Amino acid sequence: MSDTTQVMSRIPCLDLRGQHDQIKDEIFAAWEKVYEKTAFSGGPFVEEFEKEFALYSSAKHAIGVSNGTTALHLAMLALGIGPGDEVIIPADTFIATAWGVSHAGATPVFVDCTADTWQIDITKIEEKITPRTKAIIGVHLYGQPFDIDGVKAICKKHNLFMVEDAAQAQGARYKGTTVGGFGEMACFSFYPGKNLGACGEAGGITTNYDEYKTHLHSLRNHGSTVRYYHDEIGYNYRMGGLEGASLSVKLKYLEGWNNRRRQIAKKYHSSISNPKIKLQLQPEWSDSVFHLYVITTEDRDGLTKYLNEKNIFPALHYPVSCHLQKAYAHLGYKEGDCPNAEYLASHCLSLPMYAELTDEQVHYVIEALNAY
Numbered sequence: 001m002s003d004t005t006q007v008m009s010r011i012p013c014l015d016l017r018g019q020h021d022q023i024k025d026e027i028f029a030a031w032e033k034v035y036e037k038t039a040f041s042g043g044p045f046v047e048e049f050e051k052e053f054a055l056y057s058s059a060k061h062a063i064g065v066s067n068g069t070t071a072l073h074l075a076m077l078a079l080g081i082g083p084g085d086e087v088i089i090p091a092d093t094f095i096a097t098a099w100g101v102s103h104a105g106a107t108p109v110f111v112d113c114t115a116d117t118w119q120i121d122i123t124k125i126e127e128k129i130t131p132r133t134k135a136i137i138g139v140h141l142y143g144q145p146f147d148i149d150g151v152k153a154i155c156k157k158h159n160l161f162m163v164e165d166a167a168q169a170q171g172a173r174y175k176g177t178t179v180g181g182f183g184e185m186a187c188f189s190f191y192p193g194k195n196l197g198a199c200g201e202a203g204g205i206t207t208n209y210d211e212y213k214t215h216l217h218s219l220r221n222h223g224s225t226v227r228y229y230h231d232e233i234g235y236n237y238r239m240g241g242l243e244g245a246s247l248s249v250k251l252k253y254l255e256g257w258n259n260r261r262r263q264i265a266k267k268y269h270s271s272i273s274n275p276k277i278k279l280q281l282q283p284e285w286s287d288s289v290f291h292l293y294v295i296t297t298e299d300r301d302g303l304t305k306y307l308n309e310k311n312i313f314p315a316l317h318y319p320v321s322c323h324l325q326k327a328y329a330h331l332g333y334k335e336g337d338c339p340n341a342e343y344l345a346s347h348c349l350s351l352p353m354y355a356e357l358t359d360e361q362v363h364y365v366i367e368a369l370n371a372y
């Protein structure tokens with residue numbers, strides 16, 4: 001048993017060091033192969049990772065791109081979404097979900113989350129649908145799948161596309177199936193801090209549709225399928241070879257890392273008993289990969305100060321919900337439009353969560369929270 005009166009060494013919300021120390025030799029060996037082949041942009045190492053990741057995500061195709069934001073942008077373009085169109089997204093997500101829509105020239109329409117799962121509230125979607133609505137992007141926020149069947153039913157009824165923002169959810173399962181193949185496309189980020197993160201910037205799109213795959217290959221590569229012939233205005237959104245090779249190495253470890261995160265979450269969930277702390281509801285159909293472990297509390301500043309004194313450094317994901325960001329002031333949202341998302345933004349706190357946390361550290365965090 002650890003003694004909570006004795007302060008441990010610093011426990012951050014996320015520490016990338018431990019993971020990268022473990023696999024340094026393997027990563028460097030993979031990079032040497034990339035270097036020997038000078039396959040730095042796209043190429044065989046990206047293609048290999050695409051095959052492996054499609055298989056892992058139970059989707060037919062995976063398309064590697066430069067990051068998660070460009071993945072969302074290209075998904076919108078491949079669906080033909082552009083100026084004059086509207087896309088429904090949750091108000092509580094990382095802002096990049098909205099960027100994907102805006103970069104395509106369309107307008108994000110923000111919907112509140114539920115008060116307990118913090119996922120998009122499917123009872124509040126239909127009132128936001130207009131003749132301009134083209135798609136719904138559901139977000140597997142914090143690694144927990146959203147109500148996919150609920151969103152899909154609305155998409156079907158109103159003839160809308162469904163896109164998964166799975167940036168935080170590599171390996172999460174919804175009713176037993178790994179996320180990535182439920183809608184027209186799913187967008188992933190392989191930013192270093194995600195559950196599966198490249199040693200560099202990277203992202204990807206999965207899809208079961210051949211025509212989207214073909215179009216995405218062209219869009220990410222200057223609108224070109226035959227070199228120097230450009231059929232449409234395209235982008236340079238390719239994934240780098242070094243990033244692809246690092247992802248192939250890490251993918252082999254992902255299940256193990258995710259399972260360790262699940263184990264830590266289970267400990268938090270069953271042992272945090274302080275009534276001042278509220279936990280995220282985990283519906284029975286959801287098998288989260290706990291990209292983040294978020295709680296809410298009334299006096300967030302007080303709890304943060306208390307934890308910091310014990311050398312525990314939680315983080316905020318995210319302090320301002322999307323509809324109230326300055327960047328979207330022109331859309332005219334005001335406080336009170338998405339009350340649950342706003343409550344979450346002003347009361348959320350992300351506890352330490354990464355696979356290399358020791359049992360002793362987890363226990364120390366729990367004891368500290370319960371003693372607060």
Ligand SMILES: *Cc1c(COP(=O)(O)O)cnc(C)c1O
Pocket residue numbers: 067068069070093094096097139165167168188189190191202203
């Ligand atoms: C990280 C993230 C993105 C964007 O990915 P980048 O690789 O950082 O561009 C998009 N959506 C969500 C929910 C994210 O967490």
